[in-house]
Amino acid sequence: MGSWTKDLQQQIFLALPSTWQMCSTIKGKSYLSNRKQYVTYNDSKPYDVTPCSGVPQGSNLDCILLQNVLQKIVTWCVKNKLPLNITKCHVVSYTRKKEYCSLDYSICNASLIRCNAVKDLGVIFDSSFTFDDHIAHITTSSLKMLGFVIRKCKVFGDIETLKQVYYSYVRSKLEYCCIVLTPYYYCQKNALERVQRIFLKFLYFTAFSIYPQRGFDHATLLSKFDFKTLEFRRFMTHCENMKATSRPMDSIT
Structure with a gap:
């Protein structure tokens, strides 16, 4: 791969205007050759590396x-x-x-x-990698699906049945590809958690025939219906993924 890239670089360099070649040539050699790269950390530079492909940054x-x-x-x-x-x-x-x-x-x-943004495999990648567009999209989509679930499941009295419907049709949207797009900002996290809070209030109404008062402790709702926050579930997913990827290949069956 490195030799192929070098050949391509040489072909492109020779195809450039002569003025470019003159500016980029020192002692008969292209500036693409004999370059050094290094990484600094705390004002220390351990050693130089000679790259076998690519071009100088910028x-x-x-x-x-x-x-x-x-x-x-x-x-x-x-x-x-x-x-x-x-x-x-x-x-x-x-x-x-x-x-x-x-x-x-x-x-x-x-x-x-x-x-500025492109959708790939259901995930919207924006040019700044903030995932604001994607989080806004899945939040809106999940709220619509949650509204559908609440309207159609009002006659259900079994809490566990309602939870399974929520897991299948709503939470699956909120957690899709969470390994890639873990929210960093509070506003992003809160937008996702808001969807689950609405469902928990609906469960409370189903169980006690009254909605919880404004400002009702969210942790109490989570505990009452045996839920975890979406942020905690994302954290556990990351831990499981790191554990799986760190296993030696010969131990994977």
Whole structure:
């Protein structure tokens, strides 16, 4: 993989205008060669590493490389009779900088649409990786489903049955792909927890024929119906995932 990338870098470099080559060449060698990288921590620099691929950070050549990689992917897809749906292909720049390198990319001479967020496998990835759009989406969707569940299940008197319906149709939405999009900000966490609080109040009404008073302790509701907060469940999911991924491969059956 490293040698292939080097060859591609050399081809692109030779294809650049001569003025670019002159500015990027020292003693007959491209600035892509003999580069050193290092990581500093607490003002200490342990050692240098010579990268076998890529280009220096901040260079426009990485954008040119990406376009060539896209072309190679298209060629491979055509060769293997796997046509691409260009209408579903987008360009997203993941950064929090106000000013960044924004170039146009194309597939089969069709320019790709640049957007600030894209949905992949049911998760909305925004350009800043805040997941605000996705959390707002699943919160709205879960509230609609919860309203449907409450309307249709008013005649149910069994608490456990109602809990199973909630787990299947509402909580599954709130916890989908939680490994990827664990909320960090309080407003995001509260938006998700609000959906569960509404359901717990409905359970309280079903059990006691009266809704809890405004400001009723949320921890008491959780304890009364044997619930855990969504934040705690996400934490446990992360722990289980870390435990599973840290196991030696030979111990996995």
